[in-house]
Amino acid sequence: MALINTIREKSGWAVGAIIIGLLLFMLGGDFLYGRNSLFAGNDRVVGEVAGEKVDYETFNATLEQAKQAFIAQQGRQPDENTMGYLRDQAWNQTLYRIAFQKEFDKLGLKVSDDELTDMVQGNNIHPSIRQAFTDPQTGQFDKTKVIEYLRNLDKLPPQTQEAFRNFEANLGPERLAAKYNNLLKLSTYVTAAEAKRFDEAQNSKANVRYLLVPYFTISDSSVKVTDEQVQAYIDKNKGRYKVEDGRSIEYVTIPVTASVEDSATVRKTVDELATQFTTAPNDSLFAKLNSDQPYNAAYLSPADMPEKLRSQLPLQVGKVYGPYAENGTYSLFKVTGQKAGAQAAARASHILIKPEGTTPEADAAAKAKATDILNKIKGGADFAAMARQYGTDGTTTTGGDLGWFQQGRMVPEFEKAVFGATSAGLLPAPVKTSFGYHIIKITAPKTTQTYQVAAVQKTIQPTDATRDAAYQKAQQLKGEATDLESFRKAVAKDKSLQKVEAKGLGRGEQAVNNLQGARQLVRWAYGFNPEGTPTQVGDVSEVFEIGDQYVIAVLTGERTKGVADVASVKPEVSALVRNELKAEQIIKKLSAAKGSLEQMAQAYGPNAQVKTADNVVLGTGQLPGVGNEPLAVGKAFGLKPGQKSAPFQGEQGVLVVEAVSVQKPTVPTDVKSVRQQLMAQRAARTDNLTYEAIKQHANVKDERTKFF
Structure with a gap:
């Protein structure tokens, strides 16, 4: 506890309880101290990182810290699935601690007690400390509260003391990691030439003509791919096919x-409960004792009721409804009270006609169409059928039915029409909202009536x-x-x-x-x-x-672990090899054709397409109408206007590109701004790339499967 001792030597105290919860949260941090035992037998080895064995006891201690952090944050024990994620977290922490510490040691990176003190009460306050001791009203950080908290730490509960010890232990590794990452980030740079080239690539545009023969125009069955060819492709592209175990x-x-017999057994029980429920002296107690679901005493509007019960409206107090079978559950409902609620609820169906544009003409056309459909319904057409045929939103599958909804859940114009109606039926005119024109049928007019319902639910379980x-x-x-x-x-x-x-x-x-x-x-x-x-x-x-x-x-x-074998990636690689073989056939045939792109396409046959792509951006690598074709885009910008390339293999097929015109940026490059942009992009990737690189060179052997 070097940090605490140093602070105690320098400061005075009182209690600042605001940080206790945060310190418990910090138990789940990414940087944990601890040393692995190098003397455990192989039967107790969880894995190996950078030549250092990780014994079960050390790993389990890290896992236990992660588990306790989860309990402190969530207020519950982790289930088995969560434990799996916590094991991964503990393993990554262990990997980081061992592999990165070796890098720290090589560079001689250290963290002094003065630095640790500075992170708590100096000029470089740790973000968690600053957040915990910042007054939410004034936004001001109060350093004296930190001192007060630490002076009284030994008087706080043991769990709180342990939490801070773990937080303190995290400070050193975290500062080391920051130093190491900052060294790497500061080593990244962007030259003026790079910035100019990047800016030019983003702002250079070209109009291009191209000939494309897609690979799919040659049937796969006509091109045979051998395992030897697949293996050769893997060997040539080993970096793309690295795999783990x-x-x-x-x-x-x-x-x-549950069987039919199981369902019948539960139904018999529910039938007996229905009889008892009718005369039960205490409905809420009866529900609590006999239901598989917790009792809910809230008053429900029709919008919040189960559909089976809602279909029985209006409900009678004291009456038992059911049993109803739904989703593997038998339900009984007894109405124990009723009263007027604060919000009205209603049920309606609609047919939405959206304008096909934003012009007045489009709006008028949508209104006319909605009026025509409304008149057909008035003349006897089925509302639901018309909704399925003409509706333009997600309610078409339900015949336009919106179900029950409370006031405040729909757009104002729609609500005004629905909740202004006093009876069920078709509204006389379409209603305009920001979505379009609505043909509305009131299924059940507004009501403020709510009901208190005691529910007894029995799940149909297999015996x-x-x-x-x-x-x-x-x-x-x-x-x-x-x-x-x-x-x-x-x-x-x-x-x-x-x-x-x-x-x-x-x-x-x-x-x-x-x-x-x-x-x-x-x-x-x-x-x-x-x-x-x-x-x-x-x-x-x-x-x-x-x-x-x-x-x-x-x-x-x-x-x-290593490079994938043929069997594991054969379908994927076979497709790539097959495209290479198809490309050879297509290129050979196209190379024999002479003249313009149209003449080459005519000589090749109907599968050759000649198209135009305007405003192709060099920096995107996208060829409009085709997709990702970086090689084609690069070749187009390397040609003079009117010049065409030789046939070449692309992503989607074989292409021949011809430059029509190339437009270079006319505004001078703001080199400083572009360099800052690229520097920020590279710096943002540094942490993850560093972690992956060190992990790759740490020769990690994960043997947790022996234990978990």
Whole structure:
């Protein structure tokens, strides 16, 4: 606690409780002290960073700090999914601490006690300290409150003291990181020549003609791609195909869903409760004791009621409505009170006709169309059918129905029309709003009546017998599937099962496709199963219970860190290689054609297109009408007007470009301003690029899967 001791030597005190909550928050910071044990056995090693082993105990201590920070911030224990994210956070903190500390040591970077004191009560106050001790009324930072807080720290609760110790421990690493990053940021520069070239690229425009033969005009089936060609492409572009460890699996899920018998059992219970509910002496207590959902004593307007209950309006006090079945739940509702509410509610349908422009003519045309539709409805046409045919907003699928809504939720003109109506029915004229013209039908006129409703809701849950049946089905599949081939055969013969594939699962994955909380499945794929034996390709898993389903998987592939193999990227790379082969064919045929772009296109055939692109900007690399074509744009600006390029391979096909005119910027470049812009852009990227570079060279080995 060097910082506290230094401050105590220099200052006097009183209590400033404002920072306590913030200090607890700081427990989750990105920079944590601690040293790894270099003597733990390999069975206790969580990973390795820059040659330094990370033992389980040290990592778990960092994880526990992250967990306690989460509890302090959220006021609850983290669930398993959240724990997965906290483990990642703790691992990144560990990686940062070890890998970056070695860089700090190489440069001899240190942080003195005077610097730490300066961050709390000097001229360079830490942002969290400044925020905590700034008066929200005056906006003034009060340094004396910091001193008062620290002088009385040993009298505060142990949790608060520990929180500050962790905050203090973070200050040193954070200042070191700032020094290191500032060194790198200050090493970035932009020359005057770079600034001029950048400005010219952003402000140079060209009008271009081009000939394009898209790759899709040659069928994929006519161009064969071999594995050798795919491998050669990967070898030539290794930087694009670097991968981390990965596993591929196939799996099936057997959901545990309530059966018809389960539903009937719950319905019988609800029917019995309905009879009891009618004569219950205390409705709120009855609901609290018998409902799966918490009791809500609020008065509800029709806009806030369940649709089943809303359809029974007006409701009677003392009457039980239901049971209603919806979304796997049986519901009973007893009306226990009624009163006039503060806001009115109404229900309406509409057909919105939007003007096709902003001119008076467009507005008049929309009004005329709305009036015509309104007259058809008055003549007997079905409102909902007309809404589906002519409506121009999201209510067309519901026949224009807006449902119930309270006053204050719609635009003023619309609300004035709806809440001004005294009865249900079609309004006599279209209503104009900022959206267009509305044909409105009042489904239920405004009411201020609200109801207090006691609800008893029972979720239809699968019984133990249903769960056992699903488990037995999963075990039967497990018994038939001993390897990949038998797994696929067993799944294929059961039409109720659907096989799903998951490729390239990372070590730290918490979910598998849509399977949330599937960490145990990922750990199995990486070789950590109950038997303690490594998982091999072709192995079939045990039966996992994940959420409300049983899961069985088979390992179909392994990928090690490095450059991707052919199998893992074959579809993607095959498409690129196929385009290269198509380009060779197209270029050969185009090269034999002579004359203008039109003559070349005619000689090639109907698949060659000649088009014009105006105002092509050099700095964007975009060719209007085609898309991202940086090579084509670059070639166009390198040509003289009237000159055309040779055929070349582009992103979307083979192109020949011809410059029509090139316009260079006429306004002199403000070199200073452009340099500042580019410097800011590069500096903003420095932190992330630095982290990734150091991580890459730290030779990180992540073995957390052994434990979590």
